[in-house]
Amino acid sequence: MNKRRQFLLNTTALAASSALPLGVRAQTPIKVGVLHPVTGFLAYSGNLSRLGATMAIEDINKAGGIKSLGGARLQALLGDAQSQPQAGVAEVEKMNEAGVSAVVGAYASAICLATTQAAAKYNLPHIVDVGVADQIVERGLKNTFRFGPGYKTVTEASIAQLHVLNTVAGKPAKTVMIVHEESLFGTGTANLLSQQLPALGLEVKEVIKHANPTRDFSNIVLRIKAVNPDILIPANYYNEYALLVRTLRQQGVQPKAIYSVLGGAASSYKFVKEFADAANGVLDVNHWFNPKDKRAWALKKRVDAMPDQFFTYEVYMNYTALHLLADAIERARSAKREDILRSLESSKWSGHVMPYGPTQFVNGQNIGAAPLMMQVQKNDIKVVLPREYRESEPVFPWKA
Amino acid sequence: MFEFGIVFSAILNGLTQGAVYALIALGLTLIYGVLHIINFAHGAALMMALYGVYFLQRSFGLDPYVSLVVMVPLMFAAGYAAYRWVIGRASHGKDENILLVTLGLAIVLENLALFLWKSDTRTIETGWTYKMVPIGPALLPLPKVLAFAGALAVAAVLLFFIKKSDLGRAIRACAKERQGARLVGIDVEHVFAMSFGIGLACLGAAACFLLPAYYVNPTVGNGFVLVAFTIVVLGGMGSFAGALAGGLLIGVVESLGGLWFGESLGQMGIFLIFIAVLLFRPQGLFKA
Numbered sequence: 001m002n003k004r005r006q007f008l009l010n011t012t013a014l015a016a017s018s019a020l021p022l023g024v025r026a027q028t029p030i031k032v033g034v035l036h037p038v039t040g041f042l043a044y045s046g047n048l049s050r051l052g053a054t055m056a057i058e059d060i061n062k063a064g065g066i067k068s069l070g071g072a073r074l075q076a077l078l079g080d081a082q083s084q085p086q087a088g089v090a091e092v093e094k095m096n097e098a099g100v101s102a103v104v105g106a107y108a109s110a111i112c113l114a115t116t117q118a119a120a121k122y123n124l125p126h127i128v129d130v131g132v133a134d135q136i137v138e139r140g141l142k143n144t145f146r147f148g149p150g151y152k153t154v155t156e157a158s159i160a161q162l163h164v165l166n167t168v169a170g171k172p173a174k175t176v177m178i179v180h181e182e183s184l185f186g187t188g189t190a191n192l193l194s195q196q197l198p199a200l201g202l203e204v205k206e207v208i209k210h211a212n213p214t215r216d217f218s219n220i221v222l223r224i225k226a227v228n229p230d231i232l233i234p235a236n237y238y239n240e241y242a243l244l245v246r247t248l249r250q251q252g253v254q255p256k257a258i259y260s261v262l263g264g265a266a267s268s269y270k271f272v273k274e275f276a277d278a279a280n281g282v283l284d285v286n287h288w289f290n291p292k293d294k295r296a297w298a299l300k301k302r303v304d305a306m307p308d309q310f311f312t313y314e315v316y317m318n319y320t321a322l323h324l325l326a327d328a329i330e331r332a333r334s335a336k337r338e339d340i341l342r343s344l345e346s347s348k349w350s351g352h353v354m355p356y357g358p359t360q361f362v363n364g365q366n367i368g369a370a371p372l373m374m375q376v377q378k379n380d381i382k383v384v385l386p387r388e389y390r391e392s393e394p395v396f397p398w399k400a
Numbered sequence: 401m402f403e404f405g406i407v408f409s410a411i412l413n414g415l416t417q418g419a420v421y422a423l424i425a426l427g428l429t430l431i432y433g434v435l436h437i438i439n440f441a442h443g444a445a446l447m448m449a450l451y452g453v454y455f456l457q458r459s460f461g462l463d464p465y466v467s468l469v470v471m472v473p474l475m476f477a478a479g480y481a482a483y484r485w486v487i488g489r490a491s492h493g494k495d496e497n498i499l500l501v502t503l504g505l506a507i508v509l510e511n512l513a514l515f516l517w518k519s520d521t522r523t524i525e526t527g528w529t530y531k532m533v534p535i536g537p538a539l540l541p542l543p544k545v546l547a548f549a550g551a552l553a554v555a556a557v558l559l560f561f562i563k564k565s566d567l568g569r570a571i572r573a574c575a576k577e578r579q580g581a582r583l584v585g586i587d588v589e590h591v592f593a594m595s596f597g598i599g600l601a602c603l604g605a606a607a608c609f610l611l612p613a614y615y616v617n618p619t620v621g622n623g624f625v626l627v628a629f630t631i632v633v634l635g636g637m638g639s640f641a642g643a644l645a646g647g648l649l650i651g652v653v654e655s656l657g658g659l660w661f662g663e664s665l666g667q668m669g670i671f672l673i674f675i676a677v678l679l680f681r682p683q684g685l686f687k688a
Contacts (some may be wrong), residue, residue: 003497041619209662215614217412219658219666221405239521239615250541259477274523277530308520320594 020261029075030058030066030335032097032325035105035115036129036318040083041212042108042217044238045314049107050078050130052318055302068333074134074326081106085114092118100321101335102127102165107314108117109133109184114145120344125340126327129315131322132262133184145344145361147321148287148354149369151262155192155299158285161373161385162231162323163200165257165283165396171201172397173256177229178207179244180218181236200382207227214240224248230256230397237261249278256397260284266374266381270310279376281398283384287313288372289353291383291391296353320352324359327351355389405537410504412535414679416544419551420610422623425631425643427602429659431518433596433630433638437487437495440502442628444509446601449475449607450616451517457524457611464524464608465546468640471604479600483593495557513618521617528609529612547609554605555644560596564639575638608613636684645685649673 034053038047057074075097081088088111095103101267102125106115112131119126120141128136128146132154137146149157155163163252166173175195180186187209194204205227208220212286224232232255241263248258252290258281260266266284289296301312309315329335332343350358371386373385376392382392402410424446431439439445451649452471456462491498518539531542562568573581574591582588585631614620635642650670657666676683 037494038519039514039619044515044521047519204429211667214625216413216417216655218417219410219449219655222409222659226402226406239617241520242523242615247541250532251539252532308518341578354515 005189007225027070027072029073030069030094030329031077031098031100032322033077033079033092033098033103033105034076034322035079035081035082035091035095035102035103036089036107037083037088038109039080041084041236041239045107045130045312046083047106048310048314049313049318051306051309052099052315053104053129053322054078055299055315056319056322056326066329066335068325068330069335071336073122074322074352079105081108081111081115083108084335085111088115089118091115092231095120096124099132100124101329101337102137102264102325102340104318104325105129107131109136110186112136113175114391116141116301119143123323123337123341125337125344127321127325127344129318133158133188135184135206141364143341145366146364147356147359147366147369148317149187149371150365152192153369154262154285154371155196157371158259158373159193159196159200161285162197162202162259164385165394166200166202167374169396173230174201175205175227175229176202176231177224177227178235179224180207180209180234182209182242185262186235193233193235195259202231210236210240212240214243217244218251219251220244221247221251221253224255226252228255229327232258233261234258235261236262238268238271242275242335245278245282246275256343258282258398260286261372262286267313267374268310269312269381272376272379272381273310276379280379281376281395283373283375283394283396284337285371285373287317288317288355288374288383290355291389299353300396320354323352324349339348404571407659408606409538409540409687410538410655412538412540413544414652414655415648416534416540416548416651419548420622420647421605421627421631421651422552422644422647423547423551423602423606423609425628425635425647426558426640427599427606428628429632429635429638429640429643430558430571430602430624431599432632433496433570435501435592436509436528437498438629439596439599440499440505440507440625441509442599443623443625444476444506444513445475445479445621447513447616447621448616449603450611451513453607453611454522454524454616457526458647461482463526464612468605469607471602473604474606476508476575476597476601478597480593480597482600483596484589485566487596488592497619498603510621511620517618518685519617520620521615523615524611526612533618543609543612543614546591547613550605550609551644553603555640558602559640567591567594577662584659627670630670634674634677635683636686639684639686642684642686649685 035051061073065073079091088106092115104127107130112128114124117222120143132151134150134152178190180190267286268284272279277344289391303311325351328343332339348361373380383389384394453467456467458533490501518670532539533545547637570586570591631646635646
């Protein structure tokens with residue numbers, strides 16, 4: 001190439017680049033805070049959440065980054081909330097100092113309550129990945145957006161679906177017992193269930209609260225045995241759930257249904273693999289991907305191919321949350337916090353794998369978000385309700 | 401009010417759970433009784449032992465109870481080495497240094513586990529996980545009955561060993577009077593390391609009995625270590641019979657408390673007894 005042509009090429013490139021916005025010219029990466037409890041008692045879920053988020057960032061960057069910003073790449077700033085709200089807040093402060101454009105996280109309700117508030121001080125957009133407590137989006141924080149459903153929506157859906165299930169089967173269930181963990185998620189869910197189930201003709205015989213961790217479920221199972229409810233509703237995290245179901249099996253306690261709300265075997269491939277016998281028949285109303293969407297199955301295949309990883313809701317909820325953020329930045333054509341906030345407020349994003357329809361935030365809550373009901377059948381998880389997503393007919397009452 | 405069958409079952413459940421607590425506390429009380437140090441790494445060592453049992457089963461198909469013959473010597477060797485070459489050396493004769501070293505060890509071990517095996521909760525299923533043993537109106541899981549028997553056996557062996565063997569006498573001598581023991585020719589450092597090793601060997605046994613009914617993850621030890629410390633103080637520091645009785649008592653109190661007051665409030669009973677013992681019998685239920 002001769003000198004004249006080289007000069008022309010260089011000056012053209014310079015002229016073109018100076019006409020573009022700053023972000024495009026520099027193509028500086030857009031920093032995104034990825035905040036989860038990757039240590040402490042929530043570490044298992046936190047790590048899966050982080051996996052989903054980092055997979056999404058990798059995919060977004062591989063697909064050319066944020067195109068409206070000249071292919072700017074997303075750069076993850078990983079934070080560890082250590083399963084404690086105050087540690088989550090400290091991470092938000094650090095992320096703010098580091099100049100992140102938004103934060104995605106922080107899995108548990110109690111942590112999300114604290115981190116969204118900390119982020120609000122800096123007008124920092126915070127997409128809540130899971131955190132189901134409804135207070136998260138009920139405090140009027142303009143920076144907080146939750147893509148998934150809150151426990152009010154999930155609990156109401158679970159009550160409505162339980163009613164359908166029971167009515168179709170000829171109302172074999174009349175009594176219910178609730179076993180829940182003691183934090184915001186378990187207590188809130190149990191309170192809502194206790195208030196609303198009696199209106200459907202289901203008597204709540206007893207509500208048992210337990211600590212995290214609970215080392216032995218023998219006594220709780222003894223009480224379940226004494227009460228002998230038709231339906232047992234557990235609302236707790238994985239470790240306690242596994243111990244509870246195993247102890248039920250050991251003591252030969254078999255209600256007409258184990259009907260979990262947010263956290264049951266029917267939403268965990270890991271549980272189904274490890275406790276195949278105990279898991280079969282368990283019903284669960286939980287976050288779940290759209291089983292009719294081929295992209296969800298392709299994503300599952302990728303996660304299944306990783307050693308010791310399972311395609312759990314933590315993975316795809318975070319994968320989706322990061323894509324939601326990328327879409328907002330894309331449409332905002334800016335990595336500035338106030339522009340991203342405006343863009344999220346008006347989001348109509350529908351390119352996700354969840355059964356939510358087009359996104360629409362009202363006071364920070366995606367109003368289309370809804371759970372599905374799954375059941376473990378023949379060592380696999382099948383969507384049984386609602387009908388439009390159904391993969392298999394529900395079996396109720398369950399006979400072991 | 402609960403019917404007799406349920407209360408009876410709850411007492412038996414408490415005894416079996418308490419037996420596992422006792423096994424963990426036995427190691428702790430030996431280490432405290434002889435070395436006069438509070439081993440903060442006890443929970444982390446239990447966690448490592450649980451991983452050991454888990455991988456022996458997963459990699460070599462070894463039954464958790466067969467793993468006893470591997471895990472007990474392995475944990476003993478690890479404990480001996482840890483004291484001889486890390487804890488003892490770093491102490492420079494000061495007990496407060498040992499406290500910090502064991503705390504440091506706990507942090508290192510927990511994070512090492514997190515790095516190597518991630519935070520994933522792991523469990524094992526064996527052919528007899530769901531086997532039940534009927535005792536009167538109660539049904540007890542076989543792994544828990546075996547854990548109970550195992551705890552009694554380990555406590556008996558330890559008591560016999562401390563009372564009758566030369567090393568046991570040396571351990572007791574060191575516990576009473578270090579300088580005196582040194583003057584009569586006892587290799588105090590060796591005895592200390594042996595005590596630490598035996599303490600961890602107890603955890604090796606505890607892990608083999610515990611895993612079939614429980615799970616393992618990097619923070620699993622924390623849930624047990626606070627209870628184990630309570631049992632050690634309750635039973636009398638350095639007392640094996642005290643650790644066993646204290647473990648069983650705490651197990652039953654926790655179980656009945658959980659049954660009557662709920663699982664969260666039920667834990668209160670443990671600490672009420674603990675405070676009562678400190679107020680009225682500060683030396684513990686048994687003499688060290």
